[in-house]
Amino acid sequence: MIVFYLIPIETGLMTAITDPSAYTGSAPYLPPAPGDVSLGPFTNAVDALSQGLANSFILVVPATILSGLLGSMAAYGLTTVDWKGQIGIYMLFVAGIFIPYQAVLVPLTQFWYNVVPLRTTVESVAPMIPLLQEFHWKLIALIVTHTAYGIPICTLLFRAHYKKLSDEMVEAARLDGASITRIYRRIILPLSVPMFAVVFIYQFTQIWNDLLFALTIIQFGDASVVTQDLVSIGVSQEGTNFPLRMAAALVAALPTLLVYIFFGDKFAKGVTA
Amino acid sequence: MRNPLTVLKRLVSDSGDARTDGGTASSGTSLLSRDSIRSAPFWLPPFLLVGLFVYGAILWNVVLSLTDFQGLGDPNYGDLDFENYVVAFDGGTPSWTDYSIDPIWNATQNTVVLMVAFAIVCLALGLLLAILVDQQIRFENTFRTIYLLPMSLSFVVTAKFWLYMYDYNTGLVNIALGAFGFGPIEIVQNPDLKLAAVAFALIWQYSGYAMVVYLAGLRAIPSSHFEAARVDGASTIRMYWRVIIPQLRTATVSALVVLVVFSLKAFDFLFSMYGGYNPGPSADILATQMVREAYGNQNWAYGSSIAVVLFLMALAVVAPYIYSQYRQGQL
């Protein structure tokens, strides 16, 4: 059973350390013959993906944090502080989880390219701000989009968590003189840490592995994220360079793999804590 | 231990405070409304974002599905009709093209089968794994991580991997079948098996999630229930079947929600596995058909209407969930 769950990674790894010219495609889960071992695919993959990796990080980190934070705020605003109508609003959040991305691609393109003047704004201020590149406008658009689409599930997860927090504790804080904002900052936020682990891991993987929104919003160019680069790497009309492709896939998957290996446990605990 | 009923009461009642006090304690009302206004900074920005991007986009998409938009120029919003939906259900040649259009029945059927099979098997497998891991507390964390690992991989890797697995000559699936004396079978392009093969791969990727949720669910059941059932004379299987599994309803529902979200990602997998959005009629789903129509054929409006159908289907799965959560005061 364990083997069954692990073998794809092993297969990818074995393929990725095979010299492309010696690659035959049969029994790829066996290690290559010693003479055919090569790290070339990995170095090539890292070279080819470096820009995409950098862009992905620029995208994923803020989008993950923002969606987590906003989700937590929404959950707090809709749970710990009680008021009329919150259930209706919350239902809208929940339904938002189940929207297939395909269903919104057209409007999203129209919105980012034709409705908001984000591009011209960024292009005009970019020269004045260090590190800000003109193409970053696409990443900003994508960050906002992923944030918006991540909020519903984050809200759901956080709300479940907050409902388990003791009402008495929040009341104690109110008696202690803390305002709603202070209660959030000093009580709720620190106590959300386990849930943030879950939400961050979930969002990190989802956003990191997403291709559809990236294709729709970034489309191509300097701002391409790693999944976009991954689609085409190693594929050309004369054939597919599988070792390079697998190496690239592993390089691209490395952040999420590491996240799961090191924090998967927190994820598992938080999911159902 | 907090009684869920108390929580519910509190939930219901605190929101009721403002109403209760109506005219009698006007200052109290303002105190509470001050609370709800003060809470606005927390929920309003996320709500606006979601409202604009998620619901705005969906509404826009719905309007688009009523047009004849074919990708170029601006959609004509002045001329809205349900023609696309008629075509989607009946097929035929719509007014905006010379070619006949496939209805969505085949893809709908595949989508439903895929979603249902995926969800059910994921849950069943997840449950089985959870029960197994539950017995062996020692390496639990390692097991959990391993079962979750496939979730972190991109489809580029897993699609290729499953092609290997299903290989007629060297694939492990066929080798395993061979060990049981079954001849190798064609899987990837076998019309009878390919949808199952896709579902299976997705199950492999996401059953770890179900496992994690179930494991926590199992842990939440007091050990005295296991023991009571044993003292009552139930065999292990009967004990799980009659006493333990029925208590995992909440876990099942919460896993199901996320699994439905995952099942919407089947598109990405099919796309990688069959090298495009044309996986063949036996594995065609609404998502592939939608992208094929919109991006392949430039039938944008028609694609939008398929997307709307897909969304409504997802909603049909989820609405009962939301409703029951609401009824139980879990919202």
Place this chain on the structure above:
Amino acid sequence: SGSDDGSDGIQLLHAWSEGDGNAAIAALIEGFQEEHPDIEFSEDPVDGAARSNLDQVISNRLQSNDPPSTFQTWPGKTLEKFGDAYADIEGDVWNDDLKNNYRSGPQEQAQLDGTYVTVPINIHRINNLFYNTAVVEEAGVDPTSWSSPSDVVDGCAQISEETDAVPFAHQTSSAWSTSQLWETVFLAMAGADGYDDFLNGEGDESTVEDALANVVELEEYFPGNSSSIGFTEANTMVQEGEAAFIHQGDWAAGAYSGNDSFNYGEDWDYVPYPGTSGSYLLNMDSFPYFDDNPTPEDTKTFLSYCGTTDAQIRFNREKGSIPPREDADVSQLNQFQQDQFDHFTNADAQPPSIEHGLGVVPQVKTNISEAFSAFIESYDAGATAGDLVGAFN
């Protein structure tokens, strides 16, 4: 003339991010910039989108009224997809030089409803049958003597009897290879005219079915795991001597050229697919001109350059295909390319490929792809024939 609107220069979008395609486009741009050092190419690297996604990107950009200068596209009926967005370049680009030196087949494909809108840069031939000479000799078959698709089937039967090799290396994990095989067989059976009728929606259903039936017969000789492999693995089988034949576009030969121990004429050889020797079944790439062009003058300058023999030799030397211009000096190309070019210049017909989008409009192409996606599940020649003929309405 310099950059005419002060933007970043010519934006060329393409999907050649890897291998020979990448080298070819680089060589082309280099040649262009040698000639026009004042014209810039956008500093954005233009790769980063796979072929299947490139159209989506273009579509998105057109929807946002932001077309690129030009992009990599199949010419012919594929142009219908963004039909309204293209502009006439007859005269500016398609001058007499081009008109005189492109053969009629390729020249037709450069037009959308009779208007010149794109410049083809290369030609890949689809109707090739490559083989491993050692395997073929071991089995005692002689492909050069074959004249019809059924000979291929018979030959495969002999290979299968005489050797351990897979007779016909083929992938069916996705449908394009099979669709491509069928159009070749169909061309052989229906002839160039019958093929043309099909493109016009008037195909003879029984011939279509016969061609499919031939493919079904061949299917017996595909590798057992054809559905799990891709084209690369199939092609590797031929190189490794594990398979005798492969039907492919001439890019298959590009892979052989990277293999030092697998040489043209010695270890491998090819014939035009039996029954199609008089035809050069076209697959081309081209660069169209968008109406709302961000760099109108520079784009035209670039497209004009693409129409020159210099550009086409630079490009095709890397790409493995042949130049569409008859007057190209192919001595810089390899022997296989020279042989192909020879075939090309002598071909009676240059029919456009269906699978590669030249022969039919996108909607029909999608219908045909769907039909083949079904075909490789069921191998039901009769049903697929109906689907194929029906793809036009």
Place this chain on the structure above:
Amino acid sequence: MAELTLDSITKVFTEDDGNEIVAVDDVDFEIADGEFLVLVGPSGCGKSTTLRMVAGLETITEGEIRLGGRRINDKPPAERNIAMVFQSYALYPHMTVKQNMSFGLEESTDMSDDEIDEIVTDTAEMMGIANLLDRKPDDLSGGQQQRVALGRAIVRDPEAFLMDEPLSNLDAKLRATMRTELQRLQEDLGVTTVYVTHDQTEAMTMGDRIAVLDDGILQQVGTPLECYHTPNNYFVAGFIGEPSMNFFELDVEGDALVGEHFEYPISDQLRGAVSGSDSVTLGIRPEDVEFRADAMPTEPTDFACTVDVVEPTGDANNVYLTFDDDNSDEPRTFIVTVSGMDRVESGDKVVARFPESAIHLFDEFSGEALKNRSLEDVESVDISI
């Protein structure tokens, strides 16, 4: 420090379906400066709601709450200068004990960090938790957590303490210890305190006075002994005391109170008490029943009984008696407590006497007390070896 006044306080909850629940109904009482008042009553009677209104956690539907004479109805909780100790302690789990105790001062005052530090340290020392200051609540035992929760309340030097069943999560032995500790602390600090409990022992032993609530309505406010010996009504009589008072329904018929199994003579003293009632409930506490083995009834207030069950608790025996006149299938039992040194066996024939001075009478319908024990009786009893 200040006195706390609840002036006709009412709380109505409106449920989603429009149902109104009157959780607290026109409750009035006053707690003197420094007094320790225990609020008792069965589950759901409105104890917590009352407390939460005082704290400002629930709005007040009607009435006025005054602290030190000032109306506090409209003040937010933070400005009321009241500290509350919760049943679950409600410690902030992510903060150390010190941070928990500092939180309120940081949020509601502008003291410097040093000042806060000093106060917290002093209080911790007083509470004997100075060595725990850097621990997190999860690393503390229940009793320690309890002490931290108290410390957190004390640090703020509030005008009043509110405590909602603060000991109910502790086990019996610890509860006993904390009970005396808390009591002593309150005496030392002299802070006005309202203490909610449903534990008999806490109610009887801890407070200066007890307020008994039932169904949102105040039944009695008085010292523990007043409530025990001179309950206002049937409810208080039954609620206070463990084991409960024995009750018998009797009809007033001429010179006797007539019940199913016995008649109780109406003496001249009793005459006035029962004059307005047709039927009354006679109550007598288990320890007030006098008890003699193997004897015949000698007085009209003596009844022949049989021992049903004996529960020895070591220092005492709870003896369950049935009337000999009772021939029903499930005979009615009543409890008598006798010293643990007395050996009684199931089946023994005994005589139980209900001394007139010890009985209580309640109106059958209104439940109001018609006759109670006299408190003077209680005090006059001589203590001797």
Place this chain on the structure above:
Amino acid sequence: MAELTLDSITKVFTEDDGNEIVAVDDVDFEIADGEFLVLVGPSGCGKSTTLRMVAGLETITEGEIRLGGRRINDKPPAERNIAMVFQSYALYPHMTVKQNMSFGLEESTDMSDDEIDEIVTDTAEMMGIANLLDRKPDDLSGGQQQRVALGRAIVRDPEAFLMDEPLSNLDAKLRATMRTELQRLQEDLGVTTVYVTHDQTEAMTMGDRIAVLDDGILQQVGTPLECYHTPNNYFVAGFIGEPSMNFFELDVEGDALVGEHFEYPISDQLRGAVSGSDSVTLGIRPEDVEFRADAMPTEPTDFACTVDVVEPTGDANNVYLTFDDDNSDEPRTFIVTVSGMDRVESGDKVVARFPESAIHLFDEFSGEALKNRSLEDVESVDISI
């Protein structure tokens, strides 16, 4: 129905790191057919483990358990014909009461559905829960759940009942009611019962005999009064009884037991008891201290004391005394219980007498009882009005 024998039962848990925990250490006792045995002891002493070994939920490391004479060590739980009632009731929340009660019969017998139905209905009627049969456990009150859990055990007509703190989740009043109900039920059914509790009252009142465990080791098996009045050792003496016995450490010096604050004369009767010890612990139960206000000590067993705190509990007062000789900062208090009718005030000067007949002496080191109350004393006290 059958007698249950535990023969030198030992349970050793091996932890992950190889540590061995001896949870139950060589425990021996026998429970007669139909007897009600209460197993008490502090938390972690091995009560549950013992019970679970009997039920078959834990393996037995050493020793033998016999039910009705047959060894059951190796039988799976289902075949032991034993029913268990859990502290948390362990009702299956997704089943109705009826399904809960039927489950065991369905799983362990091959009765027809009709037969099962009949048995369940009959039992439910007997337990007074017939009207609840279609409800789910969550819709029941604590007491009702308790009754269902009992009903579920009874339905199976087992040879023995095992109950692990079955009442500890109920509130005080309900606990008292259920206590007698359970006791009566057990008497009616006559099923051999082992009942685990750490509640004093339950231990004293419910069982025919008590078995006291500490740290896995059996300390004493005897009737409640034996354990109360003639404890085998210091542990049992301190554990049984609430408030606890007062203890004083004394050295044996010549004719007196000498402590910090008082000396206790060694009479001739005592001489023998203390002859083997250098220091002893003197114990006296709070109700055994005799007590007089405003008087001087007249006998060597009288001690001048001051009242520290009085806790009235209604029927009794717990009086905390300090010795007048005790000048330390936190003077040592001891408890005396007096009748609730006695009025004592904090600060009163009193005399406390420790009658020799009432004191217990334990060896300081082994803890073994050197002198106990005589049980005859207890029984000979006269009962009189």
